[in-house]
Amino acid sequence: MKDVIRVSDMSRSNIDSLCTLDEPDLKPSRSSLGSVKEGPALTPLKPEVIQCCECGLDGTCALNIARPKSREEEDRLVASFLSGLEKLFTRENNWTFLRFLVYTMENCTRCQSCSDACHIYEASGRQEIYRPTYRTEVLRRLYFKYVKHGGLLSAWQHGDIELNWPLVARLAELSYRCNLCRRCTQVCPIGADNGLVAHELRKIFSQEMGIHPKELHDKGTMLQLKVGSTTGMPSAAVKDNVEFIDEDMSERTGLDVHTPWDVEGADVLLIHNAGEILAWPENPGAYSVVLNAAGIRWTLSSELAGYDAVNYGLWYDDAQFTRIALKQLDVARKLKVKKIVIGECGHAHKSLLVNVNRIAYGDLDIPRFSSIDLLRDIVFSGKLKLDPSRNNFPVTLQDPCAIVRLMRIIEPQREILRAIAPRFREMTPHGVDNYCCGGGGGLAILNANNFGDWRSEVAGRKKLDQILNAFSDSLDPSIPKYVCAPCSNCKGQIRDLFAYWNIWGRNRILYGGLVELIVNAMTEVKPGFLDWEWR
Amino acid sequence: MTLLLSIAIYVGLGVFLLGCLLRILRYARTPVPLVWDLLSTSDDEADQAGHRGSYFEETNWSKHRRHKHSLGEIVVMLKEIFVLHGLWKINRPLWRWSFPFHTGLYLLLAGGSLSGLGVLFHSYAVAAAIFSPARICAWIGLWLTLFGSSGLAWRRITDPNLRPYTVPGDLINLGGFALACLLILAGSLSRTMPPFRETVFALLTFQKILHLPVLAQTGILVGCAMTAYIPYTQMAHFIAKYVTYYMVSREDAAMKATIDAEMAKNLAYHPTWSASHIAAEGNKSWAEIATSNPISAERISK
Numbered sequence: 001m002k003d004v005i006r007v008s009d010m011s012r013s014n015i016d017s018l019c020t021l022d023e024p025d026l027k028p029s030r031s032s033l034g035s036v037k038e039g040p041a042l043t044p045l046k047p048e049v050i051q052c053c054e055c056g057l058d059g060t061c062a063l064n065i066a067r068p069k070s071r072e073e074e075d076r077l078v079a080s081f082l083s084g085l086e087k088l089f090t091r092e093n094n095w096t097f098l099r100f101l102v103y104t105m106e107n108c109t110r111c112q113s114c115s116d117a118c119h120i121y122e123a124s125g126r127q128e129i130y131r132p133t134y135r136t137e138v139l140r141r142l143y144f145k146y147v148k149h150g151g152l153l154s155a156w157q158h159g160d161i162e163l164n165w166p167l168v169a170r171l172a173e174l175s176y177r178c179n180l181c182r183r184c185t186q187v188c189p190i191g192a193d194n195g196l197v198a199h200e201l202r203k204i205f206s207q208e209m210g211i212h213p214k215e216l217h218d219k220g221t222m223l224q225l226k227v228g229s230t231t232g233m234p235s236a237a238v239k240d241n242v243e244f245i246d247e248d249m250s251e252r253t254g255l256d257v258h259t260p261w262d263v264e265g266a267d268v269l270l271i272h273n274a275g276e277i278l279a280w281p282e283n284p285g286a287y288s289v290v291l292n293a294a295g296i297r298w299t300l301s302s303e304l305a306g307y308d309a310v311n312y313g314l315w316y317d318d319a320q321f322t323r324i325a326l327k328q329l330d331v332a333r334k335l336k337v338k339k340i341v342i343g344e345c346g347h348a349h350k351s352l353l354v355n356v357n358r359i360a361y362g363d364l365d366i367p368r369f370s371s372i373d374l375l376r377d378i379v380f381s382g383k384l385k386l387d388p389s390r391n392n393f394p395v396t397l398q399d400p401c402a403i404v405r406l407m408r409i410i411e412p413q414r415e416i417l418r419a420i421a422p423r424f425r426e427m428t429p430h431g432v433d434n435y436c437c438g439g440g441g442g443l444a445i446l447n448a449n450n451f452g453d454w455r456s457e458v459a460g461r462k463k464l465d466q467i468l469n470a471f472s473d474s475l476d477p478s479i480p481k482y483v484c485a486p487c488s489n490c491k492g493q494i495r496d497l498f499a500y501w502n503i504w505g506r507n508r509i510l511y512g513g514l515v516e517l518i519v520n521a522m523t524e525v526k527p528g529f530l531d532w533e534w535r
Numbered sequence: 536m537t538l539l540l541s542i543a544i545y546v547g548l549g550v551f552l553l554g555c556l557l558r559i560l561r562y563a564r565t566p567v568p569l570v571w572d573l574l575s576t577s578d579d580e581a582d583q584a585g586h587r588g589s590y591f592e593e594t595n596w597s598k599h600r601r602h603k604h605s606l607g608e609i610v611v612m613l614k615e616i617f618v619l620h621g622l623w624k625i626n627r628p629l630w631r632w633s634f635p636f637h638t639g640l641y642l643l644l645a646g647g648s649l650s651g652l653g654v655l656f657h658s659y660a661v662a663a664a665i666f667s668p669a670r671i672c673a674w675i676g677l678w679l680t681l682f683g684s685s686g687l688a689w690r691r692i693t694d695p696n697l698r699p700y701t702v703p704g705d706l707i708n709l710g711g712f713a714l715a716c717l718l719i720l721a722g723s724l725s726r727t728m729p730p731f732r733e734t735v736f737a738l739l740t741f742q743k744i745l746h747l748p749v750l751a752q753t754g755i756l757v758g759c760a761m762t763a764y765i766p767y768t769q770m771a772h773f774i775a776k777y778v779t780y781y782m783v784s785r786e787d788a789a790m791k792a793t794i795d796a797e798m799a800k801n802l803a804y805h806p807t808w809s810a811s812h813i814a815a816e817g818n819k820s821w822a823e824i825a826t827s828n829p830i831s832a833e834r835i836s837k
């Protein structure tokens with residue numbers, strides 16, 4: 001039996017990983033996932049990475065934090081962490097989330113009822129470090145010791161912990177072993193929020209220490225603020241690409257597809273996750289087809305941040321979050337559109353429909369809603385002629401955490417699928433009880449070292465199991481199947497998950513968005529819009 | 536000694552109420568945060584239709600945001616408070632102990648409140664009708680609290696899921712309740728224990744003449760100490776939950792003007808975060824930071 005990893009082990013000074021992920025421990029087993037894969041769960045980290053970076057958590061490394069070269073540097077980093085910790089609990093620095101954070105710190109009863117709600121904890125074979133409360137317990141002890149300056153009595157009441165550089169480095173990595181899906185929060189009887197804790201820890205590292213995954217910061221929010229999109233596409237390139245998509249769509253559908261740009265006073269400003277334009281161009285293309293066919297007065301924007309609904313700041317940095325969200329609203333304000341509609345992107349829904357609400361006042365408070373609702377209204381308006389038999393293949397639905405659990409947009413997508421996909425079936429569980437795809441909280445785009453293995457072996461394992469179970473009556477590769485995932489982040493994760501486990505080759509399961517199924521069912525569109533090609 | 540007990544009861548109660556008040560104020564005075572709450576399962580019509588959806592399922596929802604408290608929400612709250620429904624659903628083994636523990640505390644609270652009422656109406660005939668349910672509540676409450684707290688302490692020590700996260704404070708908290716109940720129950724079984732009504736009246740009205748068994752006296756003292764101590768521990772989650780999740784976070788529509796004013800205050804704060812991309816420089820407000828572009832201050836690494 002493995003040794004139990006204690007909270008105090010985070011301060012262990014040797015560089016060895018706190019835990020190793022051995023394949024036999026992971027659940028469900030490879031064989032019950034129908035895989036013949038062999039070898040270790042994670043490709044071993046390269047010796048040079050282990051030598052120069054802090055990888056003392058679990059055999060993977062998302063952040064590549066450089067190992068300090070001297071004791072002084074270590075002390076400086078610990079002092080910087082401590083300073084960030086103190087700031088996290090002040091109103092000037094963290095008015096954004098202070099209330100919920102303090103609540104979680106001071107009220108959790110450590111009953112562990114939330115543990116089994118977490119897919120990462122479960123899939124890892126219940127590795128202690130992935131228990132939702134583990135990182136919270138570390139932060140809680142630090143809070144009472146260093147922020148509340150509790151003495152012996154406090155240590156007795158809340159537990160003690162030693163703050164040193166190994167703990168700080170491990171905590172940074174550990175904050176990126178959570179999908180921020182808040183399934184654990186949903187089941188907590190008192191509403192303590194372990195997902196929020198991961199988010200707040202990320203903020204100490206980013207906002208105080210300048211430590212963040214490159215993919216979220218340098219190639220994410222900073223790039224978006226510089227050129228307009230996390231894809232790196234400036235405005236002109238986006239327009240070119242969409243023009244190309246229009247041509248391709250016209251050819252594939254037999255309709256004259258044209259995407260409008262920068263239409264002042266339009267009824268709807270549609271903002272896609274710009275990643276769609278590069279990775280899944282048929283999604284924005286299908287929106288153009290459907291909105292035009294429904295006679296909506298709509299537009300895209302070519303302004304900085306106006307053509308990319310992405311806001312990675314939501315996951316790790318309040319300053320970056322507010323900067324991007326306000327820019328996106330400002331684009332809509334200048335364009336004088338009546339409403340903003342968010343494309344099929346979960347975290348963009350959360351960012352622009354929920355989190356920004358209280359700071360979007362005055363003329364920035366432009367009505368905003370979900371493209372899923374709009375699609376439901378269009379499908380049931382009778383404006384499109386739809387033939388469900390064109391979608392006569394097994395379809396299941398991925399519920400993006402942000403859209404479904406956090407915002408409770410549950411039925412519109414189901415109403416659509418029940419109307420246009422005769423072989424639609426649910427995953428178990430689904431709706432607000434869904435499991436995250438394993439890519440939530442920004443993890444889907446993290447790829448340093450062997451982190452992709454971790455996403456597929458651990459974070460996404462539960463989702464893969466759910467998908468295979470949903471199609472258990474039709475796993476044979478002769479039957480094409482479709483996972484409808486109305487979220488770019490989920491799609492990215494499912495793409496990587498399927499590639500890793502060879503799901504397309506083995507079972508012919510494709511994934512894609514919601515709007516594509518609508519276009520595939522439109523009678524005025526040439527049959528065979530879905531091309532059943534792996535991408 | 537009984538005078539000391541009377542003082543302890545009132546001091547314990549006073550400290551408890553003060554602690555609760557301070558805790559409420561502390562949470563209520565934290566700045567109004569960004570919206571982050573999980574949407575309630577029962578705060579709008581869509582949910583009443585039965586599928587747990589929210590107002591976000593409507594196009595144009597922002598024109599008529601609904602954040603009203605509904606009957607469904609109250610039922611959810613009551614189920615949570617009185618039967619610990621959430622715990623029952625997800626952690627039955629713990630619920631078996633937690634439910635009697637909480638019910639025991641509620642009954643003690645009810646017994647205590649009725650006793651206070653009985654003392655107020657002591658000279659009226661109705662007092663008898665008040666003291667007898669008070670006695671039953673107190674009696675059952677003591678047993679349930681003893682049973683629940685001992686069971687919870689036992690689970691904390693033996694359950695491999697709980698043990699690594701159990702600190703001495705948890706055991707002292709539960710042990711304190713168990714000890715207080717045990718001592719009072721043991722004392723009240725003694726032949727020298729005066730009747731319930733007489734005891735309560737004497738204790739609440741500072742009568743010196745009462746002779747209580749030492750066990751019961753000690754139990755009452757421990758109980759008073761525990762009562763005073765609750766609001767300063769995580770055992771006071773009942774207060775905070777109401778303040779953070781029910782009272783404040785979902786009232787955007789009703790409190791729009793207040794929230795806008797609070798937000799203006801928040802955005803005027805000057806953060807001191809040190810990372811270069813924040814560019815706080817100690818003299819910029821959140822509003823300035825949120826409307827600035829850090830790109831000139833930092834190089835993009837490709």
Ligand code: SF4
Nearest residue numbers: 108109111112114188
């Ligand atoms: S977060 Fe909630 S469910 Fe989890 S241990 Fe704390 S109180 Fe229990």
Ligand code: SF4
Nearest residue numbers: 118178179182184195
């Ligand atoms: S938020 Fe999701 S991933 Fe994170 S600890 Fe909770 S259940 Fe696990």
